Amino acid sequence: MKISFFVTCLGDMFYVNAGKAAVELLEHLGCEVDFPKAQTCCGQPAYNSGYHKETLEVAKHLVETFEDAEYVVGISGSCVYMIHEYVHLFEEGSEWQKRASKLKDKTYELTQFIVDVLDVEDVGASYEGVATYHTSCHMTRLLGVTEAPFRLLENVKGLQMIDLPNRHDCCGFGGTFSVKMSDISEQMVDEKVEHIEETKANLLLGADGSCLMNIGGRLSRNGSSVEVKHIAEILNSRGDL
Amino acid sequence: MPMHIGEKDFKKRVTKGLEDDFMRGAVRSAQGRLQDKRATAADELGDWEDWRTLGSEIRSHTIEHLDYYLHQLSEKVAELGGHVFFAETGEEANEYIQKVATEKEAKKIAKSKSMVTEEISMNEALEAIGCEVIETDLGEYILQIDDHDPPSHIVAPALHKNKEQIRDVFHEKLDYLKSEKPEELALFAREKLREEFLSADLGITGCNFAVAESGSFALVTNEGNARMVSALPKTQITVMGMERIVPGWEELDIVVSLLTRAAVGQKLTSYITALTGPKQLEEADGPEEFHLVIVDNGRSKILGTEFQEALHCIRCAACINVCPVYRHVGGHAYGSIYPGPIGAVLSPLLSDYDEYKELPYASSLCGACTEVCPVKIPLHEQLIMHRRKIVEDEKKSTLSERVVMRGFEQLVNSANLYRTATKMAPFLTTPFAKNQLITKGPGPLKHWTHARDFPQPANERFRDWFENRQKRGEKNA
Amino acid sequence: MPKGNIINRDSFLTNIREKIGGIAADKPVEKPSWSVKPQKKVLEGYDQDQLISVLREQCKEIHTDFYQTTLAELTGTITEVMEEYESESIVYSDDPRFDNANIEEYLQGLNAFKWDRNDRENSIKVAERAEVGITFSDITLAESGTVVLLNDKGQGRSVSLLPANYIAIIPKTSIVKRMTQATDYIHAKVEKGEDIASCINFITGPSNSADIEMNLVVGVHGPIRAAYIVVDDL
Numbered sequence: 001m002k003i004s005f006f007v008t009c010l011g012d013m014f015y016v017n018a019g020k021a022a023v024e025l026l027e028h029l030g031c032e033v034d035f036p037k038a039q040t041c042c043g044q045p046a047y048n049s050g051y052h053k054e055t056l057e058v059a060k061h062l063v064e065t066f067e068d069a070e071y072v073v074g075i076s077g078s079c080v081y082m083i084h085e086y087v088h089l090f091e092e093g094s095e096w097q098k099r100a101s102k103l104k105d106k107t108y109e110l111t112q113f114i115v116d117v118l119d120v121e122d123v124g125a126s127y128e129g130v131a132t133y134h135t136s137c138h139m140t141r142l143l144g145v146t147e148a149p150f151r152l153l154e155n156v157k158g159l160q161m162i163d164l165p166n167r168h169d170c171c172g173f174g175g176t177f178s179v180k181m182s183d184i185s186e187q188m189v190d191e192k193v194e195h196i197e198e199t200k201a202n203l204l205l206g207a208d209g210s211c212l213m214n215i216g217g218r219l220s221r222n223g224s225s226v227e228v229k230h231i232a233e234i235l236n237s238r239g240d241l
Numbered sequence: 242m243p244m245h246i247g248e249k250d251f252k253k254r255v256t257k258g259l260e261d262d263f264m265r266g267a268v269r270s271a272q273g274r275l276q277d278k279r280a281t282a283a284d285e286l287g288d289w290e291d292w293r294t295l296g297s298e299i300r301s302h303t304i305e306h307l308d309y310y311l312h313q314l315s316e317k318v319a320e321l322g323g324h325v326f327f328a329e330t331g332e333e334a335n336e337y338i339q340k341v342a343t344e345k346e347a348k349k350i351a352k353s354k355s356m357v358t359e360e361i362s363m364n365e366a367l368e369a370i371g372c373e374v375i376e377t378d379l380g381e382y383i384l385q386i387d388d389h390d391p392p393s394h395i396v397a398p399a400l401h402k403n404k405e406q407i408r409d410v411f412h413e414k415l416d417y418l419k420s421e422k423p424e425e426l427a428l429f430a431r432e433k434l435r436e437e438f439l440s441a442d443l444g445i446t447g448c449n450f451a452v453a454e455s456g457s458f459a460l461v462t463n464e465g466n467a468r469m470v471s472a473l474p475k476t477q478i479t480v481m482g483m484e485r486i487v488p489g490w491e492e493l494d495i496v497v498s499l500l501t502r503a504a505v506g507q508k509l510t511s512y513i514t515a516l517t518g519p520k521q522l523e524e525a526d527g528p529e530e531f532h533l534v535i536v537d538n539g540r541s542k543i544l545g546t547e548f549q550e551a552l553h554c555i556r557c558a559a560c561i562n563v564c565p566v567y568r569h570v571g572g573h574a575y576g577s578i579y580p581g582p583i584g585a586v587l588s589p590l591l592s593d594y595d596e597y598k599e600l601p602y603a604s605s606l607c608g609a610c611t612e613v614c615p616v617k618i619p620l621h622e623q624l625i626m627h628r629r630k631i632v633e634d635e636k637k638s639t640l641s642e643r644v645v646m647r648g649f650e651q652l653v654n655s656a657n658l659y660r661t662a663t664k665m666a667p668f669l670t671t672p673f674a675k676n677q678l679i680t681k682g683p684g685p686l687k688h689w690t691h692a693r694d695f696p697q698p699a700n701e702r703f704r705d706w707f708e709n710r711q712k713r714g715e716k717n718a
Numbered sequence: 719m720p721k722g723n724i725i726n727r728d729s730f731l732t733n734i735r736e737k738i739g740g741i742a743a744d745k746p747v748e749k750p751s752w753s754v755k756p757q758k759k760v761l762e763g764y765d766q767d768q769l770i771s772v773l774r775e776q777c778k779e780i781h782t783d784f785y786q787t788t789l790a791e792l793t794g795t796i797t798e799v800m801e802e803y804e805s806e807s808i809v810y811s812d813d814p815r816f817d818n819a820n821i822e823e824y825l826q827g828l829n830a831f832k833w834d835r836n837d838r839e840n841s842i843k844v845a846e847r848a849e850v851g852i853t854f855s856d857i858t859l860a861e862s863g864t865v866v867l868l869n870d871k872g873q874g875r876s877v878s879l880l881p882a883n884y885i886a887i888i889p890k891t892s893i894v895k896r897m898t899q900a901t902d903y904i905h906a907k908v909e910k911g912e913d914i915a916s917c918i919n920f921i922t923g924p925s926n927s928a929d930i931e932m933n934l935v936v937g938v939h940g941p942i943r944a945a946y947i948v949v950d951d952l
Contacts, residue, residue: 012703013663014696019703035707040653046646050628054650061654137607170565174605182688187569217693271932291756298752308734309747315724322719327730380929404931423930427938455908465925465940472875490901508862513920521916523871525838544737
């Protein structure tokens with residue numbers, strides 16, 4: 001199976017380990033991975049801020065970049081959802097809309113791809129630790145991926161998962177919201193951090209770099225010892241226990 | 242009470258909310274309970290998504306043919322001997338209601354809960370002609386007694402108050418001497434209000450849903466105050482927002498079933514009262530005269546626009562009860578009697594962007610509102626549409642934001658430019674970073690780093706790693 | 719009743735029509751057939767006894783006392799409830815079913831007032847002071863535990879509202895699955911051009927409020943306690 005990897009801007013610049021792990025994991029599962037170098041950002045910051053003309057240009061660029069792929073797999077539910085959203089940006093019935101629609105049908109979030117397309121729930125990973133998982137809003141509510149990450153994590157040897165209380169609550173990132181309404185955003189991330197600490201887990205996992213950057217930033221500021229990792233990093237761990 | 246409430250400045254309202262620990266504690270626990278009750282009720286019902294689909298179809302169809310159904314409704318009401326007044330503005334509605342009150346020489350008016358009368362400041366209009374208006378919903382009554390404290394929630398208006406505060410208000414204003422136990426507080430209000438119901442000259446109700454086919458009005462309550470208001474006074478006025486209508490009884494079943502579950506997690510509330518015209522001959526109680534006031538007040542501006550679905554709202558407040566922003570800032574921070582996600586969508590539409598331009602941004606777009614809405618209003622998408630309008634049509638975004646977004650477009654549209662910029666990022670941010678963390682960021686990062694660290698961009702980007710790896714021939718050359 | 723006035727309708731509706739591109743208001747609109755009908759699936763296939771079980775369970779949720787009895791035992795059950803509620807005075811609706819069930823005589827032997835359809839002031843005054851209000855249920859909804867009163871002329875809106883306690887006599891045959899069956903019945907009457915009652919009440923237990931810290935308080939403006947008496951042979 002040939003996969004064009006969509007790393008997202010945060011993955012490219014900040015969470016390099018998540019991208020590396022995802023590539024190695026997909027290869028471990030028998031996929032052939034390429035990286036279309038022309039890829040940039042999905043355009044979500046502009047879209048969510050109301051700059052739709054600008055977003056349209058970005059969307060065209062990414063459609064062109066990825067449309068020859070067999071599958072596109074990304075490591076952020078939110079950014080993958082944005083690619084799915086392109087269909088609604090283009091004029092109804094237009095050629096661009098058709099191209100966007102084709103792209104949508106083959107673009108997946110990493111865990112969704114592994115569980116739904118590869119039909120794998122045990123990736124053979126092992127990792128010693130006590131973890132809790134943050135379900136990100138766009139991935140669960142908009143992309144509709146709710147179970148896949150849990151299925152995969154359940155099968156990681158040595159990993160103990162603890163439910164995160166109020167896990168459906170947003171962490172307060174919300175893109176420009178975290179800057180524009182930073183005082184409200186701070187309260188939201190504080191509440192999230194409180195819940196994470198309640199679990200006594202030493203590891204916070206997630207499938208969206210943006211949420212992890214937000215929560216991780218607050219944990220780090222608080223001097224917390226909770227480690228933050230992208231789910232791909234755990235799924236790609238195969239050390240001896 | 243007009244639609245706009247409280248301090249004019251949005252930031253100040255938010256700060257006030259964030260600093261009010263009492264209110265935040267009350268809201269947090271109320272949200273928790275309401276969320277659980279709603280979720281349980283939806284699960285018990287089964288087929289919840291089908292119910293939502295049906296609710297959404299009914300609301301779409303009704304609003305698409307609103308002229309027809311309002312015509313049918315008014316014909317039916319008039320046939321039964323009721324009077325119907327169509328009010329394009331709040332002022333017109335109030336003038337008509339004042340006229341009826343004057344003709345009936347009404348001194349005391351008992352009123353059940355109604356958001357639209359808040360929106361048009363009806364109480365003030367009636368007080369201006371010397372009437373005494375008594376709010377009979379317990380929550381509204383508490384607020385009225387407390388020097389007209391504004392409501393902070395559309396279903397539970399006094400949600401921001403805790404029981405100790407309510408006890409103190411009753412003590413100060415009504416010489417209440419008992420404890421803060423909700424049972425004792427409610428019993429006290431029952432006794433106080435019973436006298437008012439019996440002596441009121443005029444009853445005013447809102448309207449949860451009008452039923453076009455029979456000219457009926459459904460009032461959904463738990464307390465029974467709307468029943469009192471429609472059983473005891475000799476004249477009744479019902480005020481409805483023009484979109485609050487369904488075609489027939491079959492549809493009433495669906496929207497009521499959705500409303501009570503989504504709002505309070507009940508299969509039905511204690512009382513659903515369906516009123517059809519004034520009392521008939523040989524009926525002892527009930528109003529002898531009935532007036533219906535149908536209010537536009539800005540709603541028709543929404544018809545035919547990308548926001549039309551906002552008129553599908555059945556005022557259940559489920560979106561408010563799940564909203565994390567609402568939880569932290571409380572209802573008053575929205576500056577509108579319609580708070581939360583639906584308030585952030587509706588308020589700028591019913592008023593304008595000058596008054597409410599911040600509200601569409603008071604959301605992290607987490608989509609919790611859209612997920613729970615029983616009639617499937619895409620609330621978070623409507624907030625994005627507002628943002629688009631503010632940027633593209635109203636041109637009300639800041640210059641610096643526009644410059645940033647233009648730059649962003651150019652950057653991400655050019656693979657080369659993007660590659661260069663991401664390569665530069667670690668070097669540009671080095672002066673601000675310590676141990677790969679930025680703790681005091683420049684520009685927009687300043688707000689972020691007030692409470693959070695920001696990671697420094699990695700020296701070897703993912704794309705470099707991938708390319709180097711290919712060069713080394715490790716995989717997929 | 720002479721026809722009421724309609725004011726400002728034309729300009730109001732014309733404005734709406736222009737915005738939505740609607741059709742002329744007097745041309746009938748066909749309701750679409752909805753794509754799903756989940757309301758028809760609720761309690762599908764339940765027989766009358768199963769519905770009674772559902773009702774009994776739901777009564778626990780709505781803070782309502784549930785009794786099941788027969789016509790012969792009905793007066794005894796009412797006495798039991800009156801004692802439980804420590805009540806003596808009664809107001810009941812002007813409804814031939816009381817006589818048909820042979821309990822009118824029993825009630826008249828107590829401190830009971832029959833709603834007087836021609837005397838507003840006195841009826842309201844008595845109802846306000848009565849400790850118990852009694853009515854028959856016209857339609858009873860098992861799912862939600864709701865009694866539906868299709869207030870006919872002598873029912874009195876206040877009978878089930880003003881007294882501190884409320885008793886609903888529920889003929890077993892009046893029990894249906896849910897609100898859908900009641901609204902279907904009312905819709906059918908409207909279709910046939912028949913009058914529907916000026917006030918139809920769907921009553922689900924005693925009155926309550928959660929306006930104070932979302933704590934449920936039972937008994938606000940309406941009754942504080944409620945009892946449902948299902949009569950098997952009615």
